Amino acid sequence: MKDSSGETMLNQVCNDLDRIRERHPLVHNITNYVVMNFTANALLALGASPIMAHAAEEMDEMLELAGALVLNIGTLSAAWVDSMFHAATAARRGSVPIVLDPVGAGATRFRTETARRLIMEARPSVIRGNASEILSLAGHFGQPKGVDAVHDTHEAAHAASALARSSGAVVAVTGHEDLVTDGVKLVRINNGHPLMGRVTGTGCAATAIVGAFCAVESDMLIASVGALLAFGVAGEQAARTNPGPGTYQMLLLDALDGLSPALIGMKARIAIGDCTADQ
Amino acid sequence: MKDSSGETMLNQVCNDLDRIRERHPLVHNITNYVVMNFTANALLALGASPIMAHAAEEMDEMLELAGALVLNIGTLSAAWVDSMFHAATAARRGSVPIVLDPVGAGATRFRTETARRLIMEARPSVIRGNASEILSLAGHFGQPKGVDAVHDTHEAAHAASALARSSGAVVAVTGHEDLVTDGVKLVRINNGHPLMGRVTGTGCAATAIVGAFCAVESDMLIASVGALLAFGVAGEQAARTNPGPGTYQMLLLDALDGLSPALIGMKARIAIGDCTADQ
Amino acid sequence: MKDSSGETMLNQVCNDLDRIRERHPLVHNITNYVVMNFTANALLALGASPIMAHAAEEMDEMLELAGALVLNIGTLSAAWVDSMFHAATAARRGSVPIVLDPVGAGATRFRTETARRLIMEARPSVIRGNASEILSLAGHFGQPKGVDAVHDTHEAAHAASALARSSGAVVAVTGHEDLVTDGVKLVRINNGHPLMGRVTGTGCAATAIVGAFCAVESDMLIASVGALLAFGVAGEQAARTNPGPGTYQMLLLDALDGLSPALIGMKARIAIGDCTADQ
Secondary structure, three states, X not given: OOOHHHHHHHHHHHHHHHHHHHHOOEXXXXXXXXXXXXXXXXXXXXXXXXXXOOOHHHHHHHXXXXXXXXXXXXXXXXXXXXHHHHXXXXXXXXXXXXXXXOOOEOOEHXXXXXXXXXXXXXXXXXXXXXXXXXXXXXXXXXXXXXXXXXXXXXXXXXXXXXXXXXXXXXXXXXXXXXXXXXXXXXXXXXXXXXXXXXXXXXXXHHHHHHHHHHOOOOOHHHHHHHHHHHHHHHHHHHOOXXXXXXXXXXXXXXXXXXXXXXXXXXXXXXXXXXXXXXX | OOOHHHHHHHHHHHHHHHHHHHHOOEEEEEOOOOOHHHHHHHHHHHOOEEEEOOOHHHHHHHHHHOOEEEEEOOOOOHHHHHHHHHHHHHHHHOOOOEEEEOOOEOOEHHHHHHHHHHHHHHOOOEEEEEHHHHHHHOOOOOOOEOOEOOOOHHHHHHHHHHHHHHHOOEEEEEOOOEEEEOOOEEEEEOOOOHHHHHOOOHHHHHHHHHHHHHXXXXXXXXXXXXXXXXXXXXXXXXXXXXXXXXXXXXXXXXXXXXXXXXXXXXXXXXXXXXXXXXO | OOOHHHHHHHHHHHHHHHHHHHHOOEEEEEOOOOOHHHHHHHHHXXXXXXXXXXXXXXXXXXXXXXXXXXXXXXXXXXXXXXXXXXXXXXXHHOOOOEEEEOOOEOOEHHHHHHHHHHHHHHOOOEEEEEHHHHHHHOOOOOOOEOOEOOOOHHHHHHHHHHHHXXXXXXXXXEOOOEEEXXXXXXXXXXXXXXXXXXXXXXXXXXXXXXXXXXXXXXXXXXXXXXHHHHHHHXXXXXXXXXXXXXXXXXXXXHHHHHOOHHHHHHHOOEEEEEHHHHO
């Protein structure tokens, strides 16, 4: 259902996509080893410019060039977490929006605590996770199995709102249905395809794409909705020929490249509500 | 040739594949940077759940969640080797089977000695390597060129049996023909395709897939045979359209996803013998 | 335009391609996390043997096996830079040619200074970069945005010649038009396709392929021309079906595998001049 505020939001999302293609914003990633290549290619396919760098020696200069900073704890170690805090400080100094992907939060104390410290001290503009991760960060400790979600996004709606209010960040939860909330508004996105769960790094790519949208859009709720909507529509387009998961990984990049405002307008399935009504 | 014990083994392999798809066992990998993405996607395509983590801070908790631990020394460094020993201790405490990939053993002393220490101290349930690697570990020092095999698997049969007996591990040697032995039985698998040698990380993926089978099968010989058989049949299926090596990498993931017990039963080319008869 | 010296050079390039397929030279890479998999697959597809290793403990032995050493600072850190110097010393001791990819030189002082130190102390045989990187190293400080080139290769011709003369290395600049110079001769290559810029790591793969050619060709100018020509022709072949950037990444590997001397002879667009005439 697209009400008038939904149409307004869609128009903004489409404008943001155009801006990404015009400006090619530099998205600085401190992310995990597994997904670096796929993340960089996803950003390139969308129209953004990826950079991966973790050395303290160059962090301040890199963040002067960046339009957004993406922090992803997928293969975290103490040294890389230090880099993340260093980068976050530089980003905040330059008013560069920070997007956090708390991969595996809830699975180990190291991940949960690192994610919480990053939320408290780095103060990300957006937190993008799956339901288990968001639940664990909001204090609803589940029993996540590894880094994959075992909770439905519906269960996470309350947790997401609570986390958004306590952290001041927009919280984006991806799953069968995606949710984006700033603690007041709650946007539901029903795009995407089950094959996205059969490719490693699609969640991480979603987070990086949030970074690309944040680099061109000052409203973090709209940026997050735009990213998940764009990625969800790309995910649907890539699945049209019913490919296997290997082929799908490449078709997903092709589909990000092939996204247009018209296609997004045609395929978008979003609903805007508010948190209190929803809870 | 499939004798009655071959049929029994095939049935067990097919049951194990079904179990992987039902249980999605978590396979914990401490592996090399080059293959992390492909390995994760291979495990996902097969039906398992991959996790890559190397930080000491979370190793014990991760291993409580894992169904198998895969150690791969492809881009080893002292710090990562420490992580491997830490993980191995946690795995043994929880009776989690350990699979070792001694990438490049024989090429440098650092690799050979690290692999030997891991065999002695971590006590893997399965060692999966190419002929040169297994020969170097069994004390038959060849002159491996880098990390690729220069010996035929036939030459490695004796070395594999000897290594299996001295280490207590099942030893799996991949090549033109694959061999799996526990030092008593020797299973030969004649599946697979030459294109597998044109894609980086297929050996490493084979090892990870052994991990997935070990997570659902208590007989390590059967688990190893099942993994190499499944991967070999997938390798054949992926080559049917005679693709180039780039396209083949994706089709191999599609084929892992498309594997069925019926297909494995139809395509399997295994022969079960014993080591003394073979030597 | 192919003059007689152009034909001679083309013949040498085609012979070098054949030699790579016959000898499968081992190319040792200390490169960035983002591109390791793609680089290894590009070398394999071409016919070379990739190895990625960064541990000091095994560097000397690895370099005894290697036909070329490729140093790439794409995700540099102090520890990895140390490894690069260690490897360079071992390579020089064994007369193994060194190829440097100064990823992001000019973007941060750490990168510019590391690249300069590597040029001064490791004394690479070839430096392969984009126009911004080469300009920054030649002292013409531009304002590169991240790691992507913002200067045209034409602007870089003078800088490349100057850098070649001051460093003693062959300098290869890739872009819309590729340039290769030893400070005296200047070869222009007009192969390649814009899609190459839409896939992360194509520049890094070009550098690795220079390494493969250097392993079988003693004339570093010819090796560099051969590599960029081979990669450019592969880039054109891969684009024939007008694929998206995801599919293109795989087709590029297929095309490297499918390269033949005849195809290179038919498609090559090179012009040989000299630096003074050009400036």
